[in-house]
Amino acid sequence: MKLSDFDFDLPPALIATRPVRPRSSARLLVAQASAIADHRVSDLPGILRAGDVLVLNDTQVIPARLTGTRARPTPQGEAVAGIEVTLLEPAAQGWRALARPLRKLRVGEVIRFGDALSAEVVEIAGGELLLRFDAHGDAFDAALAQVGAMPLPPYIAALRAPDDQDRDDYQTVWAARRGAVAAPTASLHFDADLLDRLAAQGVQFVHVTLHVGAGTFLPVKVDDVTTHRMHAEWGEVGADAAAAINRAKAEGRRVIPVGTTALRLIESAARPDGRIAPFRGTTDIFIYPGYRFRVTDGLMTNFHLPKSTLLMLVSALMGQDRIRRVYDHAVTQGYRFFSYGDASLLIP
Structure with missing residues (x-):
């Protein structure tokens, strides 16, 4: 499995340097079964099912x-x-x-x-x-x-300096536990109104913590991606969160992490039988094609860099051919990429 397998052409104009407002007005590409559909994040209450569990990372970004x-x-x-x-x-x-x-x-x-x-x-x-x-x-x-200033990703910092607006923009509305030096960016699309509407639809929220590190932006430097070593990040899945996820799985309800950070954490805490155990410590889990998902039924995530470990993760979830079609569609339709960009909902 070669690094070049995860490359694609991205027009620089599609790199978002500011988020849209309001947060939930960002575009949302929904890929499930064999279909790709264009929506807005604000459409999520009509897309998700009652009983779905959204796993949210409650880390708080520090002005690092x-x-x-x-x-x-x-x-x-x-x-x-x-x-x-x-x-x-x-x-x-x-x-x-x-x-x-x-x-x-x-x-x-x-x-x-x-x-x-x-x-x-x-x-x-x-x-x-x-x-x-x-x-x-x-x-x-x-x-x-x-x-301090917010630690914007290198691809934004190269285009502009951080400012006071980023203190709000680069933080989720449910951030609670200080320690991240990068945001769980798929979560930046949610606002209080959207959370209220999702709850009214019967969608359940479970909070976990993964303190996202700057290593998330490190490039892969090996040609054989299976030899890449991931950076370690500290995370916690509490007993209540583990119980809620296990209950959903036992009842046949979908568990959908919001962001690759939440996904990597719950997969780190999962046992071979698909049950989650409470977890507290560091994880360096590396998910690439061939990985067998234990808990995850779908993923909401932004669009990732070429040749990145996060692109490898979504390729593992959806299949490499499928994710190529998703990204081709996103580029053709002018979706905004990376941390301040648009989102996708991927249901394998």
């Missing part, structure tokens, strides 16, 4: 992109240089992070992010650094909210 300065003594005095930092995940002594330019940083240096926050470089290894901040707990959260 920081701009700081580093002061270094020189023969002429003190020189100040700019540094861009993107937080990756908490560690025992602080936070793992990416920095640019990394090559100029030294262990022991202090990076100042305005008056509210600073951090010491504790370690540099493997293209990353470990930062120890001067604030912790609630004080750290408050300082980060003051000086």
Whole structure:
């Protein structure tokens, strides 16, 4: 199975840099049986069945992109240089992070992010650094909210800088547990009105948590995709969520994750018999064609990058030929792609 099997041509004009408003007015491509139909996300109450379970990722994106300065003594005095930092995940002594330019940083240096926050470089290894901040707990959260920006995906950040509007746009309406440095983007299409209408139709919601990491944007660098190693992310499926999913499966009702993050988490928590057990820990599950789904009956997701692990995941769910037809249709019909783009509902 070659990386080139998951390539396709995408016109740059189809890359969305802002979401549509309202959220639920985004387009929705529905692929089920042999049909492909064009809808809006707001049409979901008429598309889903009473009793369907939507699995929602309740992670909350933190403003993980920081701009700081580093002061270094020189023969002429003190020189100040700019540094861009993107937080990756908490560690025992602080936070793992990416920095640019990394090559100029030294262990022991202090990076100042305005008056509210600073951090010491504790370690540099493997293209990353470990930062120890001067604030912790609630004080750290408050300082980060003051000086940080939303960590937009590279394909958006290359076209424009994040701004205050992204603090709302790049966060789900049900976000509850801080820790993600990327959004579960299929969930960005839901608003309170749509949730109310779905509930009135008898659709059930189950919340799980997967803190999405920056590794979700890492390219696949091997030609034989079966040798690719996934990044690890922390997640939790609580006892109540596991029981609700198991009850739905026992009653023949569909379990449909909203987003690949929710799908990867429930498949990680699933046993061979298709039942879910409570789960708390990291998962590096890699889903590509040939994978046997244990729990998932469908998926709502955005449109993914060429040659990405997420495109491999939807190919595993729908079949490679089928997903090629779905993506050909999306490109031909002008669907908007990636994190701020339109959505698809895939029912194998």
